[in-house]
Amino acid sequence: MQSKALTLTAFGLDNITLTSSELAAPGPDEVVVDLHAASLNYRDLMVTLGTYNPKLEMPRILGSDAAGIVTAVGNDVTRFKPGDHVASLFFQDWLDGEFSAATGKSALGGPIDGTFATAKLFPEDGLIHAPDYLSHEEAATLPCAALTAWNALIEKGHLIAGQTVLILGTGGVSLFALQIAKLHGARVIVTSSSDEKLQRARALGADDTINYRTTPDWDTEVFNLTGKRGVDHVVEVGGAGTLPRSLKAVRPSGHVHLIGVLSDPGAGVDVRPILGKSIFLNGVYVGSSAMFTRMNAAFEHARLKPVIDRTFPLSEAKAAFKHLQSGSHFGKVVLSLKD
Numbered sequence: 001m002q003s004k005a006l007t008l009t010a011f012g013l014d015n016i017t018l019t020s021s022e023l024a025a026p027g028p029d030e031v032v033v034d035l036h037a038a039s040l041n042y043r044d045l046m047v048t049l050g051t052y053n054p055k056l057e058m059p060r061i062l063g064s065d066a067a068g069i070v071t072a073v074g075n076d077v078t079r080f081k082p083g084d085h086v087a088s089l090f091f092q093d094w095l096d097g098e099f100s101a102a103t104g105k106s107a108l109g110g111p112i113d114g115t116f117a118t119a120k121l122f123p124e125d126g127l128i129h130a131p132d133y134l135s136h137e138e139a140a141t142l143p144c145a146a147l148t149a150w151n152a153l154i155e156k157g158h159l160i161a162g163q164t165v166l167i168l169g170t171g172g173v174s175l176f177a178l179q180i181a182k183l184h185g186a187r188v189i190v191t192s193s194s195d196e197k198l199q200r201a202r203a204l205g206a207d208d209t210i211n212y213r214t215t216p217d218w219d220t221e222v223f224n225l226t227g228k229r230g231v232d233h234v235v236e237v238g239g240a241g242t243l244p245r246s247l248k249a250v251r252p253s254g255h256v257h258l259i260g261v262l263s264d265p266g267a268g269v270d271v272r273p274i275l276g277k278s279i280f281l282n283g284v285y286v287g288s289s290a291m292f293t294r295m296n297a298a299f300e301h302a303r304l305k306p307v308i309d310r311t312f313p314l315s316e317a318k319a320a321f322k323h324l325q326s327g328s329h330f331g332k333v334v335l336s337l338k339d
Helices: 042-049 142-156 172-183 195-203 218-225 243-249 272-276 289-302 314-326
Strands: 002-008 016-022 030-040 065-073 085-088 119-123 127-129 164-168 187-192 208-211 231-236 250-258 280-283 308-313 332-336
Touching: 002 119, 002 314, 016 314, 030 085, 030 314, 042 314, 065 119, 065 142, 085 142, 127 289, 142 172, 142 231, 142 250, 142 289, 164 172, 164 243, 172 187, 172 231, 172 289, 172 332, 187 195, 187 218, 195 208, 208 218, 218 243, 231 243, 243 250, 243 272, 308 314, 314 332
Parallel strands: 164 187, 164 231, 187 208, 231 250, 250 280, 308 332
Antiparallel strands: 002 016, 030 065, 030 119, 030 332, 065 085, 085 127
């Protein structure tokens, strides 16, 4: 079976090329998937530009998130059969339990070849059944962004109804966090530099919105909106550049979920608010297969639909990366792998 793949040969967007290879027959515990769609994450852009791992071994097939149809399975495979609708797991060997040093070595599109391909051979444990009500494009948005948001708010944060969640931005992780928070009965505050995006966030259920360009002291506004109590959770996708304000916006004993590094690195962070307010600072790096299963059950019950900003054909992958880089997207940027 022939597969075309988006391959990085050197750092830089101009060094992404489409390569072809013959897919091997599946081994005893392997699954062949005809991939129909993939989604981009900011990590993919960082990998391509060389800011994620400057020592990345190349050539490397990019991407961690994809969905498609099983076409063949090895003799020992029991969880999948031809015709199944499946999605990739970001970490191919994180089944359950805590994150470990070994887990990071199984991340698709980084240490090992990824999913931006028309077909791929996966280990049985590297896949999950995709919710039947979702299209390939929608299912392809789940492995990184959705699971990261779920892990932060539900697995680590133990979000309960009536709590307040502050979400920075309107990218993939942020909008999934908004949907998950509303699904669990939380009040949600969203920040963005775009009034148009904030209006769309309200349409998705956001209770309050703040334009951080016109209200640069957005932490003070958050404090006022919560009766000077602070929020229970912050979905922090900015990194060091926004973290100091997030620490001010969260209540004592609240949770700040560190997910992204979208802002400038900034100076060192003052740890005194963390200590003085006894803040839970959670580093969140996607999630396990068991978490994915629990998330899918919740999504299926609610018929939650991912927010897709735009879909590009695989042949226009460079344009998709530039669109993501521009920051103009609202939700997920998707690649159709069937031009």
